[in-house]
Amino acid sequence: MIRVQADDFDPGAELAAFSAGNGKVGGVCMFLGLVRDYLGDEPGAAANVRGMTLEHYPGMTERQLAAIEAEARDRWPLHEVLIIHRYGRLEAGARIVLVATASSHREAAFQSCHFLMDWLKTKAPFWKIEHTDGGDQWVAAKDQDDCAADRWNKK
Amino acid sequence: MIRVQADDFDPGAELAAFSAGNGKVGGVCMFLGLVRDYLGDEPGAAANVRGMTLEHYPGMTERQLAAIEAEARDRWPLHEVLIIHRYGRLEAGARIVLVATASSHREAAFQSCHFLMDWLKTKAPFWKIEHTDGGDQWVAAKDQDDCAADRWNKK
């Protein structure tokens, strides 16, 4: 299931609903992405992030996320897939994204969840603008995200 | 934090408590393991699993889980670690284990959570006896679990 929304979500309630009922599920893997309150990676990036705004491309977002879900279901035996991604203004500490997968086997659950996040990062049409003490700036795409996504490309 | 308990736990409530408050957390990865209602892997294993009993070695369990947590914290920059593992009689569909990690970075959260589950599977002194329509049987350790754990051994 794909949900693209401005509203916040409740990860606990989502997890409770997600893992309920299917007796063939042996493992659930979930990833929750949050807005950090600092620019952690770049040297010299001392400005505090007060929040960010996520812009997206309505229509294409849902289309690309559905394609990524289909790809994951094609690669691993999954009983359930959930992707929730927010857009709009998000303050430090806010939830951005939740991905969860359920499989009979833990390895499939882990790998597919990891895959979904990596591919989502490089294929879903979202763009972040960070609101820092030093002003607003569009976040640049990271090479490391491309590398993380590339490892899932079939040889 | 390590918890070894007979009682059930509420994954949603655990996740809500776990991810609260630390503004430096950018990613939370969680794995939830459940009792499946069938023997999925072995050819000819048609007997339905009605439930299982998890025996453990009190004292050593907590000691080994704490060592595994310490190893994960040594390898990845983690803000929080939670391991909950149940013992005693567990029916089909019941929750067995929950592992969650929180880091500034998604890759560290994913890898450390996966590592904790793999190592827990081969190092924490728990033993499963399955209650099937065909009688009770101790679950044999799987070579694939050893392989999954081995990949984390430092070269």
Next chain:
Amino acid sequence: MNILYFAWLRGTVGQGEERVTPPAGITTVGSLVAWLKTRSDGHALAFADLTVVRVAVNQDYVGWDHPIATGDEIAFFPPVTGG
């Protein structure tokens, strides 16, 4: 055809959306971009470095040599940064 701009491209071009009717001979995304660059300084600046621009036709990622047709929805944007 309908052209969409997202993120910093929207600001550089000066609008998020425009309807255009390119002249005959504009049959690929690449030739469309060359023509769009003539429309304003903002357009020219937005497309100055195509290594930092991605394009989708009808909501699917495509390359610069992808054919375009009347009625297409063509979107330009930077590499994505969601998740």
Next chain:
Amino acid sequence: MNILYFAWLRGTVGQGEERVTPPAGITTVGSLVAWLKTRSDGHALAFADLTVVRVAVNQDYVGWDHPIATGDEIAFFPPVTGG
């Protein structure tokens, strides 16, 4: 010293715990096992194939050549199957 058995080893030996005082010369886990096997048919059967037995001394995994001392807690069990 205190000997613990878990999972199927407990059933095969016929008890989950026993206090033993091995004779002099029993200084390693391996020699302890050889001596334990003489105590009953169940003990002999439990230790018939050591490739499916693991051992912990004072709650840490050890090898068969690990030294043992009075007061140690020594546990035998199959490969673990938790998680």
